[in-house]
Amino acid sequence: MGNxxxxxxxxxxxxxxxxxxxxxxxxxxxxPFQAMLFAAxxxxxxxxxxxxxxxxxxxxxxxxxxxxxxAENDVPKEPFFFRSWVEQYTIKNDGTLAVQSPNGxxxxxxxxVPEAEIFKSFFVPKMCNHCAKSPCVQxxxxxxxxxxxxxxxxxDEKYCIGCRYCIQACPYGCRYLHPEKQTADKCTLCYHxxxxxxxxxxxxVCPTGARIYGDLHDMNSPLHKFLKEHSTQVLxxxxxxxxxxxxxxxxxxxx
Amino acid sequence: xxxxxxxLKQVDGYIYPNEIELHWGILxxxxxxxxxxxxxxxxxxxxERVFKIKVLRPTYHLALLTALAFLLVAILPLVTHLGHPxxxxxxxxxxxxxxxxxxxxxxxxxYLMVVLLxxxxxxxxxxxxxxxxxxxxxxxxxxxxLTLGVTDLSPKTIAWDEKxxxxxxxxxxxxxxxxxxxxxxxxxxxxxxxxxxxxxxxVIFLLSAMVSxxxxxxxxxxxxxxxxxxxxxxxxxxxxxxxLFMVLILxxxxxxxxxxxxxxxxEESFEILHMLVNGKLNITLFIMQGLVGTIIPLAIxxxxxxxxxxxKIRKPLYMLSGLMVLVGVFFMRWNVVIGGQxxxxxxxxxxxxxxxxxGAEGYLMAIFWLVLPFCILSFFLWLVPPWKKxxxxxxxx
Amino acid sequence: xxxxxxxxxxxxAVFICIFLVARHFLIPDSFGKYGHYRANSMDExxxxxxxxIGKAACMDCHDTxxxxxxxxxxxxxxxxVCHGPGWQHMDxxxxxxxxxxxxxxxCGKCHDMNPARRTSVIHQIDIKTHNIDRAxxxxxxxxxxxxxxxx
Numbered sequence: 001m002g003n004x005x006x007x008x009x010x011x012x013x014x015x016x017x018x019x020x021x022x023x024x025x026x027x028x029x030x031x032p033f034q035a036m037l038f039a040a041x042x043x044x045x046x047x048x049x050x051x052x053x054x055x056x057x058x059x060x061x062x063x064x065x066x067x068x069x070x071a072e073n074d075v076p077k078e079p080f081f082f083r084s085w086v087e088q089y090t091i092k093n094d095g096t097l098a099v100q101s102p103n104g105x106x107x108x109x110x111x112x113v114p115e116a117e118i119f120k121s122f123f124v125p126k127m128c129n130h131c132a133k134s135p136c137v138q139x140x141x142x143x144x145x146x147x148x149x150x151x152x153x154x155x156d157e158k159y160c161i162g163c164r165y166c167i168q169a170c171p172y173g174c175r176y177l178h179p180e181k182q183t184a185d186k187c188t189l190c191y192h193x194x195x196x197x198x199x200x201x202x203x204x205v206c207p208t209g210a211r212i213y214g215d216l217h218d219m220n221s222p223l224h225k226f227l228k229e230h231s232t233q234v235l236x237x238x239x240x241x242x243x244x245x246x247x248x249x250x251x252x253x254x255x
Numbered sequence: 256x257x258x259x260x261x262x263l264k265q266v267d268g269y270i271y272p273n274e275i276e277l278h279w280g281i282l283x284x285x286x287x288x289x290x291x292x293x294x295x296x297x298x299x300x301x302x303e304r305v306f307k308i309k310v311l312r313p314t315y316h317l318a319l320l321t322a323l324a325f326l327l328v329a330i331l332p333l334v335t336h337l338g339h340p341x342x343x344x345x346x347x348x349x350x351x352x353x354x355x356x357x358x359x360x361x362x363x364x365x366y367l368m369v370v371l372l373x374x375x376x377x378x379x380x381x382x383x384x385x386x387x388x389x390x391x392x393x394x395x396x397x398x399x400x401l402t403l404g405v406t407d408l409s410p411k412t413i414a415w416d417e418k419x420x421x422x423x424x425x426x427x428x429x430x431x432x433x434x435x436x437x438x439x440x441x442x443x444x445x446x447x448x449x450x451x452x453x454x455x456x457x458v459i460f461l462l463s464a465m466v467s468x469x470x471x472x473x474x475x476x477x478x479x480x481x482x483x484x485x486x487x488x489x490x491x492x493x494x495x496x497x498x499l500f501m502v503l504i505l506x507x508x509x510x511x512x513x514x515x516x517x518x519x520x521x522e523e524s525f526e527i528l529h530m531l532v533n534g535k536l537n538i539t540l541f542i543m544q545g546l547v548g549t550i551i552p553l554a555i556x557x558x559x560x561x562x563x564x565x566x567k568i569r570k571p572l573y574m575l576s577g578l579m580v581l582v583g584v585f586f587m588r589w590n591v592v593i594g595g596q597x598x599x600x601x602x603x604x605x606x607x608x609x610x611x612x613x614g615a616e617g618y619l620m621a622i623f624w625l626v627l628p629f630c631i632l633s634f635f636l637w638l639v640p641p642w643k644k645x646x647x648x649x650x651x652x
Numbered sequence: 653x654x655x656x657x658x659x660x661x662x663x664x665a666v667f668i669c670i671f672l673v674a675r676h677f678l679i680p681d682s683f684g685k686y687g688h689y690r691a692n693s694m695d696e697x698x699x700x701x702x703x704x705i706g707k708a709a710c711m712d713c714h715d716t717x718x719x720x721x722x723x724x725x726x727x728x729x730x731x732x733v734c735h736g737p738g739w740q741h742m743d744x745x746x747x748x749x750x751x752x753x754x755x756x757x758x759c760g761k762c763h764d765m766n767p768a769r770r771t772s773v774i775h776q777i778d779i780k781t782h783n784i785d786r787a788x789x790x791x792x793x794x795x796x797x798x799x800x801x802x803x
Contacts, residue, residue, distance in 0.1 A: 060774045062762040064733050071737045072703045080259050082272045088768055099269035099603055111766060121768035135447055141356035142345040146689035156693035161345060162338015164278040165356050171447035173271030173600050182338030188697055195698035204704055205733045208773055239446055255601045348678045351688050407655045415654035
């Protein structure tokens with residue numbers, strides 16, 4: 001009797017450990033695929049978590065930001081490569097839309113629509129949205145583009161293979177292939193300046209203070225004040241990119 | 256960079272300033288086209304092996320060798336297109352599993368090494384051993400290397416060849432589906448691009464892959480038979496035609512469903528896609544992909560289901576519909592890859608694409624990549640001719 | 653075991669071993685420290701030189717101009733908005749002169765009439781008609797103190 005009970009408990013033990021071992025093997029085989037479930041993990045609050053606010057009502061379309069960005073980051077001068085640019089939207093009285101961005105706003109904006117036909121017109125500065133669920137980071141096959149612990153989307157130019165999948169995946173057109181480096185290139189929120197305690201170049205040169213950036217963890221930052229006092233909107237919210245570039249006064253025509 | 260300034264003048268409406276250049280050109284059109292041919296040819300081969308459609312026997316080995324020749328080339332346009340081709344190994348060492356593109360290296364290797372090479376090796380091992388005994392010089396040495404030193408020809412070992420080869424083929428079918436469905440997913444999973452983003456994309460890619468692969472084997476079978484001056488096995492050709500018809504119907508239905516769904520839902524991107532389809536993709540979509548690649552072959556192959564004309568008429572018509580399907584599927588890839596980049600993600604305008612002649616992205620290079628698999632296939636047919644296999648010889652005797 | 657597998661399995665094993673060893677040596681050191689990327693690349697980006705040096709650095713030498721600027725309407729602007737990035741100028745002021753723009757086109761980038769510019773945000777004039785006797789804006793206005801008119 002006792003012997004039998006011992007046997008059955010031993011059998012149970014073997015069965016249980018086999019189950020455990022099996023779970024471990026299956027679990028470790030499945031584990032790498034957990035990364036396929038895509039969701040942003042906001043890191044612990046030991047580092048700032050940067051976001052950007054742009055006040056469309058204050059933007060005067062001078063293009064200083066676009067110029068400063070090219071100078072600061074050695075972006076190629078040709079009009080096909082931009083980390084930061086300005087668009088002018090003009091909505092006519094008949095409801096049609098005219099958009100322009102001459103050389104990304106570096107050249108002068110010339111209004112081609114006669115004054116009498118204009119319903120309203122405004123400038124929209126564009127730059128990387130530093131999305132929390134970046135579609136561009138998601139698709140990089142090798143891990144050459146990533147979100148830094150500060151929430152800034154960066155490109156590792158020594159590791160990028162130049163497949164351009166990230167350029168296809170960015171809904172905002174914020175990436176380009178650097179013609180000399182042959183790697184993807186984009187706004188770094190002037191990471192090199194932030195780390196030196198300086199403001200990003202486009203924020204420094206904005207004459208009207210239309211741009212602010214700040215730490216979303218810091219509830220007293222000017223950015224929080226901006227978000228609290230204005231009804232802000234992100235671009236293409238339906239794509240759920242977790243964009244951290246918030247616009248005040250964004251018209252529904254802007255894409 | 257002159258071509259970019261040239262293109263700047265051809266921009267239509269408003270596009271984001273970074274969107275002037277198309278980032279994926281003709282090389283990326285070739286990539287899904289060539290992998291599609293591989294998957295399609297392999298599936299045709301497995302119809303014979305796994306699903307026991309014995310009438311397809313004359314094309315079995317040809318289909319396998321075609322798949323291998325195209326698979327060897329499939330990766331080349333992809334790697335040459337990279338900004339840094341020598342960093343391509345990173346996709347194997349640090350694959351980023353959130354990315355649809357990351358497992359390409361593994362899927363490709365799996366399909367090449369584990370499925371295609373193994374199946375062909377099991378199938379040819381006995382012949383390789385016998386050919387090594389019969390031939391001399393370099394050819395003899397080549398055959399010897401290819402046997403990997405397994406020269407045992409006892410009935411038991413040969414039975415193992417058959418058994419293991421069968422297992423590999425069974426594993427190969429889902430692998431072929433994976434290989435090409437996955438290529439479709441690379442495009443279908445890009446939510447930023449409404450022309451690509453569709454759940455049906457992998458299925459459509461898979462079906463058009465089967466269509467193109469079957470058409471390619473049909474075409475090659477007729478060409479090879481003519482060169483060898485042997486009679487074409489008409490029941491086999493009719494059977495291939497039947498399958499081509501079947502898959503073509505499925506493909507056409509699903510592609511239409513995708514478009515109908517798009518039109519009916521008429522989302523935010525509808526206007527720009529409507530303009531794209533009726534403008535820049537007009538000819539390649541309606542004429543090349545629709546009429547030439549689908550409607551006419553469907554009509555020809557469908558007519559054969561109702562009434563089988565004489566062999567003399569059937570042969571050129573099979574040849575014609577096979578070629579038309581191949582052209583149509585090429586333009587299907589073109590419409591997806593190029594079409595998806597012609598419109599701005601601001602949905603407010605179009606850029607332009609001009610296919611150059613020279614350079615890595617020119618059409619001469621594209622033709623080279625398309626001709627290369629045929630050269631490799633000719634080499635295979637010279638080295639391991641299916642019609643000189645001992646089993647085949649016994650069958651015909 | 654069939655002789656085919658006796659050959660193939662060791663080949664496969666060798667292949668996998670070579671891959672794993674090669675992989676070990678090919679993955680960069682700092683890869684995966686914080687996530688699926690090379691952590692050192694953040695340091696490399698952080699080490700890039702800043703090109704815009706900021707008003708404080710300009711003031712070290714150009715204190716009179718800066719004092720004037722701070723006393724007037726343009727006090728919110730940094731020097732580099734108009735003069736461009738100053739890093740090379742700071743290293744070698746004689747060799748790398750900065751631009752001193754003051755043309756109608758340049759000032760017009762901010763101040764030309766445009767329906768998209770709000771009058772509450774920016775003072776606007778029509779650069780084509782405004783006081784066309786003089787060629788450039790700085791012929792009348794002192795850019796550091798705009799209402800300090802020249803003759």
